[in-house]
Amino acid sequence: MTGLGLATIGNGMPGVGDRLNRSLEYLRFKSRSHSAIYACETVSRVVSEQHKYRLYIEMFPEEWERSTKSLYGAGYFKAYSERTNEFFQLVNDKCFPLLEYWHDDPELELERFAIPPLNFDLCCEEVDFAHLRDSYLAGLMFYFNEDDEIWNYFSEKYGVDKDSLPPIKTAHSNIWKEKHGAKVKPFSDLIRLVDHSTGNPWLDTTNCQYPEFFEWNKETVEGLTEAYKAANRYFKNLEHLDKRIEEDAQTFFNELISFWNTGKIESGVKLSDE
Numbered sequence: 001m002t003g004l005g006l007a008t009i010g011n012g013m014p015g016v017g018d019r020l021n022r023s024l025e026y027l028r029f030k031s032r033s034h035s036a037i038y039a040c041e042t043v044s045r046v047v048s049e050q051h052k053y054r055l056y057i058e059m060f061p062e063e064w065e066r067s068t069k070s071l072y073g074a075g076y077f078k079a080y081s082e083r084t085n086e087f088f089q090l091v092n093d094k095c096f097p098l099l100e101y102w103h104d105d106p107e108l109e110l111e112r113f114a115i116p117p118l119n120f121d122l123c124c125e126e127v128d129f130a131h132l133r134d135s136y137l138a139g140l141m142f143y144f145n146e147d148d149e150i151w152n153y154f155s156e157k158y159g160v161d162k163d164s165l166p167p168i169k170t171a172h173s174n175i176w177k178e179k180h181g182a183k184v185k186p187f188s189d190l191i192r193l194v195d196h197s198t199g200n201p202w203l204d205t206t207n208c209q210y211p212e213f214f215e216w217n218k219e220t221v222e223g224l225t226e227a228y229k230a231a232n233r234y235f236k237n238l239e240h241l242d243k244r245i246e247e248d249a250q251t252f253f254n255e256l257i258s259f260w261n262t263g264k265i266e267s268g269v270k271l272s273d274e
Contacts, residue, residue: 049084056090070082071083078107096228102211117205119205134246135238165254172262177263187265203234
């Protein structure tokens with residue numbers, strides 16, 4: 001689609017077919033550029049695609065050297081060449097999920113992009129126990145404390161007696177501190193995950209809010225790549241909490257509620273008000 005100026009980017013000397021395509025592209029540009037508005041739009045598209053080519057080279061130099069995708073013919077996303085579409089696919093395969101969710105329309109212009117939420121949405125979804133880790137569901141009890149279905153689930157599966165647990169109070173301010181000791185950090189991470197307050201865009205974004213759009217630059221793509229890895233570690237770390245529930249669910253819930261109520265795990269936790 002956009003062959004102008006690619007002599008500064010291409011791999012070595014262009015072949016005959018490549019030069020012909022470039023010439024035809026230039027002639028099409030000249031024949032239409034009598035319109036100032038169209039000319040500006042064309043130049044804008046050329047600059048945009050060149051920017052993505054340079055980003056492709058910077059981030060995936062080996063793939064660029066091996067690529068046989070066209071710099072001129074349109075790809076799946078029709079506003080971009082096959083080579084730019086290949087770049088989008090590499091980001092999707094090697095960095096983070098890009099070509100999902102909002103990005104499935106071939107007419108779409110990806111000058112900026114959004115990322116799909118990875119976390120469970122409390123705002124617009126019903127609790128589906130079958131697809132949630134038990135530890136995540138345990139974190140939900142602070143937001144659905146009156147939901148007997150959650151407590152019935154843990155009672156039936158682990159024999160947890162709600163009446164023998166401490167009453168759930170207003171969240172203590174200390175649970176939102178950025179740093180915690182090793183003993184309570186897993187509880188803090190769980191609550192932040194459920195609360196969508198981790199500071200990670202993959203975990204804090206919901207379907208109910210207007211999406212944030214990101215620019216195409218190396219710093220942003222690399223930052224989102226690291227954040228995506230961290231988001232997956234959040235869910236991986238839930239395995240440890242799942243194991244603790246399986247080993248001793250009653251003690252686990254005593255400690256988790258104690259942390260919520262007091263910001264720490266108190267020894268000799270009061271089991272009831274009676």
